Amino acid sequence: MTLTRRDFARIGALGLAARFVPSALAQSNDRKTGYAVIGLGRIADHFMRGVRNTTNSKITALVSGHRDKAEKIAAQYGVASGSIYSYENFDEIAKNPAVEAVYVALPNSMHAEYTIRAAKAGKHVLCEKPMCLNVAEAEAMIAACKKANVKLMIAYRCHYEPTNLKAVKLIRDGALGQVQSIESPFGFNIRAGEWRLSKKLAGGGPLFDVGIYSLNACRYLTGEEPAQISAYASVIDKDGRFNEVEENVGWTMRFPSGIVASCTTTYGANMPGYFRVYGSKGWLQVDQAFVYEGLRLRGEFEGTKLDELNPARDPSHFQAEADHFSHCVQNGLEPQSPGEEGLRDMRYITEIYRTAGISI
Ligand code: NDP
Numbered sequence: 001m002t003l004t005r006r007d008f009a010r011i012g013a014l015g016l017a018a019r020f021v022p023s024a025l026a027q028s029n030d031r032k033t034g035y036a037v038i039g040l041g042r043i044a045d046h047f048m049r050g051v052r053n054t055t056n057s058k059i060t061a062l063v064s065g066h067r068d069k070a071e072k073i074a075a076q077y078g079v080a081s082g083s084i085y086s087y088e089n090f091d092e093i094a095k096n097p098a099v100e101a102v103y104v105a106l107p108n109s110m111h112a113e114y115t116i117r118a119a120k121a122g123k124h125v126l127c128e129k130p131m132c133l134n135v136a137e138a139e140a141m142i143a144a145c146k147k148a149n150v151k152l153m154i155a156y157r158c159h160y161e162p163t164n165l166k167a168v169k170l171i172r173d174g175a176l177g178q179v180q181s182i183e184s185p186f187g188f189n190i191r192a193g194e195w196r197l198s199k200k201l202a203g204g205g206p207l208f209d210v211g212i213y214s215l216n217a218c219r220y221l222t223g224e225e226p227a228q229i230s231a232y233a234s235v236i237d238k239d240g241r242f243n244e245v246e247e248n249v250g251w252t253m254r255f256p257s258g259i260v261a262s263c264t265t266t267y268g269a270n271m272p273g274y275f276r277v278y279g280s281k282g283w284l285q286v287d288q289a290f291v292y293e294g295l296r297l298r299g300e301f302e303g304t305k306l307d308e309l310n311p312a313r314d315p316s317h318f319q320a321e322a323d324h325f326s327h328c329v330q331n332g333l334e335p336q337s338p339g340e341e342g343l344r345d346m347r348y349i350t351e352i353y354r355t356a357g358i359s360i
Contacts, residue, residue, distance in 0.1 A: 033326035034060030036085070036099045036123070038114050039106035040069055043128060046292065047103055047155075048077060050318025057326040060098040063090055090114070094121035101329055103155075103322075104128055107201040108208060112137035119148040126325045128155045130212050131342030133203035134360060135350055138343040145339060153325050153335035154342035156216060160320035163295040163310045167277070167286050168220055175301050176279025179259050182221060184214035186273030186290055187248075187266030192241050196267075204360055205245030207349060210273065211265030213290040215348055217275050218253060218261040226253040226261075226348060233356040237268055251352045292317055 035051060037044050037059060051057045061083035064070040070084045085093055093099055101124035104114050112132040115125045125145060131138050131154050145152035158164045171179060187206050195201040196209055207215075219225065231251035235242040247268045253261045264271070273290035276283060282301025288294045292314035299306040328335045353360050 030055065031330055032056055032058045033100045033124075033329050034058055034098045035126070035322070036061035036063055036083075036093055036096075036102045036118075038063040038090070038102055038104050038118075039110070040064045040066070040073055041105060044103070044105040046315045047105060047318045047322065048073070050315035050320075051322045052077070053315065053319040054323045054326065056330065057322045061085065061093060061096060063087065063093070063102075091117060091121060093118075093123065099123055101126060101151075101325065107195045108203050109133055109201045112141050115141045115152065116144040119144040119150050119152075122148060122150065124151040124325070124329050126153050126155055126321070127339075127342070129216075129342065129345075130203065130208045130349070131339065131346055135343065135346050138339065138346045142339040142343060151325070151328055151335060152339040153321075153328070154337050154339060155321055156337040156341065157317040157321045158213065158217065158290060159220065159337045160324055161295070161317050162312070163286055163297050163308075164217070164220070164289060166297060167275075167284055168223075170284060170299070170301075171221060171277060171279075172223070175281070175299075175304070176277060176284060177281030177301075179222065179257075179277055179279045181259065181278050182218050182261040182275060183263070184217055184261070184273070184275040184289075185264040185266075185271045186210045186214050187264070187269060187271035189270050190241060190267040192239075197241055197243075197245055199244040202245060204349070204353065204358070205242070205247065205249070206265040206267045207246070207249045207352060209267075210290070211249055211251075211263065211352075212345055212349065213273055214263040214265065214275065215352075216345055217289065218255075218263065219344075221275065221277055222255050222257070222259050222261075224255040224257060224259065225344065227256050228254040229348060229351045229355055231352040231356040233353075233358055241267070246356075246358060249352065249356060251356070253348075 048059050059077040062070045063085045102118040104111050104127040111127050115127050118125050233246040233249045235247045248266045250264045274287045275289050276285040284299030287296040295310040297308045
């Protein structure tokens, strides 16, 4: 794929240029950035396996409320037992030269606190999505990282994923003509007892957790920021799971060019994430667009019929994002999905909830 200077600027503004950086540039040395992984849950496991496949990153510390679990993982990744921290003694990480960056893989409500504590400890921060609970927290995280002169990247792994990037490229190249509309659902049927159902820990329901993928995709697919947002939310299942957070959200967005987008998210049904983009010359769709493998690009435009299954397997997305962040750390570059990108989504999430009549 070749990009014009204008394409690169537009994609870069959305944090999507990383995949187009020539690999010779991306592999400038054999130094490995050491990461402390904070919170040893499901996503941390994907990330650590991804890091293991990189050439420029390694796991050098663990932060956990469960020492026994941390010790087992430490043995797998060759982490010294002196580099296992609890949430209480986390700040001592400042004295650990093997840790250059942290990966924040905690429940949403803890992202701001650990990003700010890590910045104060002089560590670069790769923070999971959603960035945090609200705009004020996002601004505080950005300010803390700027003050400490450390980098902050939000782990929007689809920004570094080839099938999503190919869809963006086709759209930018005009394959679909004038894009008119986008549709994107993403949701799953949640089990009772998850921290994701606690407003205090999660901030909100499926919009914070998975709806954010559709929101973010509409922004990188259009290359525009929403001008108008309108939303509805509901709880259908009165089985106790949704006493604190919403079950369903549907929202529409109008972008400055006139492109309209329609998105839905749920915790009440299995709804594989995809996006479908309609333009004056045809359409394209990425099935499984937001999950770790099995992404499939389909489309029909101007005599072209596409049907491409991406053979990459998990943890390739995590490998790509760790590779990118370490590259930025090692070369003094700004990440392609910086804190400001997370802040923008926090603003739109706030607006979606506001128009749906939910306060966060
Ligand atoms: P998990 O529940 O699997 O793991 C979270 C970990 O955080 C726990 O294992 C625990 O680790 C630690 N923790 C500390 N305090 C608490 C608490 N009060 N309740 C629960 N856990 C706590 O969550 P996920 O890994 O699924 O999600 C973590 C973050 O990653 C979320 O922000 C989520 O949105 C994001 N995520 C991103 C995905 C992506 O594809 N980019 C996909 C899935 C999640 P320990 O026992 O070591 O202390």
